[in-house]
Amino acid sequence: MDLKFLEYKWFNLTLRFSKEENIREKWLYEIVSKHSSFNRAYHNLEHIIELCCLIEDFEKQLENPESLYFAAFFHDIVYFPGKTNNEIKSALLARKAMNELSVPEDITDKVTSIIRNTKDHFHIGSSESRDTLFFLDMDLSILGSHFDKYEEYYRQIRKEFICFPEKVYKNGRKKFLRSLLKRNFIFHTEPFRNKFEKQARENILLELKNYRRVWINV
Incomplete structure (x- = not known):
């Protein structure tokens, strides 16, 4: 995990709004601490790094990349x-942080809206922005990864839900x-459909096939 990359992204992002180094460091510590919790097998710092890399890749197609970077840092801060x-709760914490960092209200509103929409990636309003749709696709891009990585992902998710009985989960x-x-x-977006849709469906079918054969060891 490249923590220096994460730190660079955070300080580069927040320096645009706040010169208060202690506040910027305070919230970075909060982000790192929350995402390093023992129960975080997938929704951890590595997930934020992967999202930041995707935002970089698609930055020219986004209306406001800054809002997606903030969403990446905060969308799973409560998990x-x-x-x-x-x-x-994640959206509320994001708003608190962004207010302390003097982020303009319009960006803050957009970020909290994106975070709330991650509750259900599909039942969203038709008026949602293109940036929101891109972030939702980025958040689920793991579904379209190479199967080895996908298999690691669903084992990590099972670890996070280890308190649930096998049958229930x-x-x-x-x-x-x-x-x-x-x-x-x-x-939701054409670039992600072109890049990930086919592989995602193949991965999901393979995971379902595994459940029919034998339960997965975590």
Whole structure:
């Protein structure tokens, strides 16, 4: 994990709004601390780094890349598997941080909206911005990765939900995966559909096939 890259991204982003080094360092510490918790097998600092790399790759296609970088840092800052209010609490914490960092209200509103939309990547309003759709696709891009990486991902998710009995978790996971396959498209934007859609569907089918054969060791 390249923590220096993460630090660079954070300080480069926040320096545009605040010269208060102690505030910038305070929130970086909070982000690192929360994402380094023992229960974070997938929703950790590595996930933020991967999102930042994707934002870099698609930066020229975004209206306001800064809002996506902030969303990357804060969208999972509150994460307790099985809880339904993670996104709301993450958005509130993001707003608190961005207010302290003197980020303009319009950017703050956009970031908190993106974070709330990660609660359900698909049941979103038709008025959502292109940037929001890009971030949602970035957040799910792991689904379209090489199967070796995808397999590591779903094992990590199982570790995060280790407090759930095997049958309960397995049934919930299968329901989620099948709901993805029923959609016309898993990804919202054309670039992500072109790059990840086919592989994502193949990966999901392989994971479902594994559940039919034998349960996965974590």
